Amino acid sequence: MRKTLAVLAFALIGTSVSAQTIEQRIVPCLACHGENGQSQIENTPSLGGQQAPYALIQLFMFREKLRVFGPMNEMAKPLTDDDLRLFSDFIAKMPKPAATADAGDPARLQRGQALVQHHRCDTCHNPDLSGKENVPRIANQREDYLAKTLAEYKDNSRHGYDGSMADVMGQVTPEQITDLAYFIARVR
Numbered sequence: 001m002r003k004t005l006a007v008l009a010f011a012l013i014g015t016s017v018s019a020q021t022i023e024q025r026i027v028p029c030l031a032c033h034g035e036n037g038q039s040q041i042e043n044t045p046s047l048g049g050q051q052a053p054y055a056l057i058q059l060f061m062f063r064e065k066l067r068v069f070g071p072m073n074e075m076a077k078p079l080t081d082d083d084l085r086l087f088s089d090f091i092a093k094m095p096k097p098a099a100t101a102d103a104g105d106p107a108r109l110q111r112g113q114a115l116v117q118h119h120r121c122d123t124c125h126n127p128d129l130s131g132k133e134n135v136p137r138i139a140n141q142r143e144d145y146l147a148k149t150l151a152e153y154k155d156n157s158r159h160g161y162d163g164s165m166a167d168v169m170g171q172v173t174p175e176q177i178t179d180l181a182y183f184i185a186r187v188r
Contacts, residue, residue: 022090028075029087037094045145049096053134055088057161096130097140104186112183115176119168121184129187134161143185150177 029047033039037048047055061067063076063084079087116122116129124135131137138146152158154169154177172180 022086025083026087026090032071037091038097039142039145042142043145043148044142045149046097046141047091048094049130050091050094050137051131051133051135052088052092054131054136055091056084057134059084059087096137099140099188100143100186102186104182108179108182109186111176112179112181115172115180116183119172121168121180124164129184138184139187141185143181146181146184147177150180 032041032044033047034041037046039046058067059076059079062069062072063079065073076084121138122129125131125138126135129137129139131139149158150169150172151174153160153165154172154174156166158165160166169177
């Protein structure tokens with residue numbers, strides 16, 4: 001899957017750079033992240049409704065290889081600062097991901113909600129987990145992507161702007177990560 005994404009990214013780089021409108025330039029992004037802002041690809045985040053400052057910082061980090069994922073690093077490499085702002089503003093205006101149709105297991109949802117409150121996820125990410133400024137929207141994000149990302153913060157293979165996420169995740173067990181991801185993906 002990773003190789004397929006890399007090939008797609010490399011093939012579409014020229015399209016992104018030479019296209020004139022943001023709607024044309026964003027097409028390669030939507031191929032992986034979802035036309036409607038909701039990804040259908042495993043471990044690929046949904047971008048719809050993401051905070052513009054957060055998206056801007058992430059794109060900058062990919063461009064500068066401060067965050068490493070080959071296809072994203074290649075896609076972001078030719079982007080100017082103005083391009084980064086244009087893309088992040090467009091992402092922020094895309095529709096936010098819808099909650100999964102699966103209402104979920106009440107016991108798991110209750111455990112996940114308790115963990116969100118206990119670890120104060122709802123402080124930085126907002127009570128509805130919609131995010132703010134440079135804090136990402138996590139509500140209704142793909143469950144697999146959430147679990148992967150939370151595990152990466154826990155094992156310190158993914159870094160935030162500061163040590164906040166590593167500090168929080170240091171206390172969370174793998175089983176709790178599963179419940180957190182389950183709940184956050186189904187926020188109503």
